[in-house]
């Protein structure tokens with residue numbers, strides 16, 4: 001194990017994508033439960049927001065570098081300047097619908113960006129092997145990925161296991177699958193000490209409101225339609241983001257090099273049920289509704305399905321539970337309640353991220369959905 005969980009100062013963790021939803025939860029958790037120094041490299045795309053990090057709490061242990069992981073020179077400078085012990089690579093384009101509307105950025109960041117980072121990490125690690133063999137021995141590159149690389153589990157009771165063959169359906173999941181393959185190849189061919197984790201759908205505070213749960217909470221709060229794709233019977237396996245962040249730190253520090261760990265919360269729920277539960281929670285937590293709304297659930301609107309939509313994801317997380325002793329601490333009930341309350345309480349953060357670019361996306365994507373719906377009808 002690398003030591004920083006036990007409080008040894010001097011370990012430096014380089015997080016990519018640390019201004020995003022999960023990356024910021026990782027940075028906050030590293031700040032809270034370890035004494036590691038943290039360098040956060042993020043391009044600050046539409047999905048990145050530095051306010052999510054809460055860096056003021058870190059007592060001088062935190063550095064932010066605004067840079068693109070596809071920029072090899074910038075990445076080299078970061079590695080040379082900060083000499084990381086551990087890399088936790090989360091930077092990615094992450095939204096399936098955007099990958100359908102425009103795949104290029106997904107190929108660029110998820111595949112080319114991961115390749116760039118692997119090459120820079122390899123050069124750095126090989127150099128360490130000559131100058132500081134002990135540090136080279138402890139070095140780890142943890143690549144954070146998704147269960148969507150495994151494809152669709154519809155029509156079976158099976159779960160995704162670490163050995164499940166890859167069968168990605170969307171440009172997003174295909175680009176993540178490509179990046180996972182690169183990471184495995186760099187481990188096997190060059191010996192780079194890598195680890196991979198594949199996690200199910202996350203939810204919780206600071207998630208950009210283009211994803212199902214925050215979108216539904218905020219639309220309902222504002223009395224807008226709740227757009228459920230197709231019949232809403234698709235199943236996702238939900239994990240509270242802070243549980244994921246703790247699992248990632250466990251993998252990065254205690255996982256076995258070369259291994260893959262599946263992470264999930266054992267919470268299989270249909271999309272329609274998720275939306276209905278959000279509506280029920282809002283009835284309790286936000287009883288004063290927008291004008292014209294009798295019940296939040298009346299806002300549920302079935303819209304055109306997502307092309308290539310995977311019908312079911314579900315994770316077997318027994319390996320990380322057994323080998324690394326990680327278990328989630330939130331149930332879907334407790335986590336969803338906290339999440340709804342957080343979005344109700346944090347209007348300023350929501351205001352800050354829902355810029356013109358966000359409004360353009362909503363207009364374009366759901367505007368088109370509305371047209372499809374009218375044509376279907």
Ligand code: NAD
Pocket residue numbers: 016017018019020021022023041042043044045046047048049067068069070089090091092093094095109113144145146147176198199200201202203208
């Ligand atoms: P996110 O979209 O909220 O955040 C991504 C972050 O990466 C943003 O801060 C963005 O600015 C940054 N970024 C994007 N392109 C970059 C580039 N070229 N260079 C540097 N930074 C860049 O994503 P998320 O939901 O936090 O997901 C983080 C990681 O976890 C991703 O790799 C994703 O595939 C994976 N994952 C997500 C989920 C989920 O449910 N959200 C589940 C499993 C795995």
Ligand code: TYD
Pocket residue numbers: 095096097201210211212213215227228229230234236271306
């Ligand atoms: P999403 O949050 O985009 O995550 P992912 O596609 O990575 O699973 O979507 C979760 C599920 O919710 C997915 O089955 C698509 C569905 N969905 C809707 O029904 N309506 C929406 O407006 C959105 C954004 C998603």
